[in-house]
Amino acid sequence: MANIKSAKKRILVNKTKADRNKAIKSGVKTSVKKVYTAIEAGDKAAAQAALLAATSTIDKAATKGVYHKNTASRKVSRLSKAVNQMA
Template identity: 45%
Template sequence: MANIKSAIKRVTVNNNNRVQNQSYKTDMRSQIKRVESFVESKDIENAKAALATAAKKIDKAVQKGIIHENNGNRKKSRLAQKVNELGA
């Protein structure tokens, strides 16, 4: 454990940030799984609605710096591709 006051504060701040980031990431993953489950059950309408929500969550995670921009774009692209294949 850190002895210096500033190091102790950094540990506390980092832990708080980690917990907050974890909730954003979990929420994002849940939305992605939701889209994939609708695609699995071939429910086009709900899949499109869930895709919009998932894209919003992914964008928010990118904005907060939780995931890299390219990673977010890749996730959105792959989800959109699955939904579009379902509609075709």
């Protein structure tokens, strides 16, 4: 355990940031899962609606620095491609 006051503060701040990042990443995973669930069900309208929500969630995560912008772009691209390839 840290003895220096600034080190103790860093531990607390890092824990807070890690919890926030974990919550945001979890939200992204959930929204991505909803898109793939709609694709597997064959419901194109639901998949497109879920894609819109997932894109928004991913972009917000990238804006907050949880994901790198290229990672966010790649995730959105793969989701869009999956929805567009539906029959």
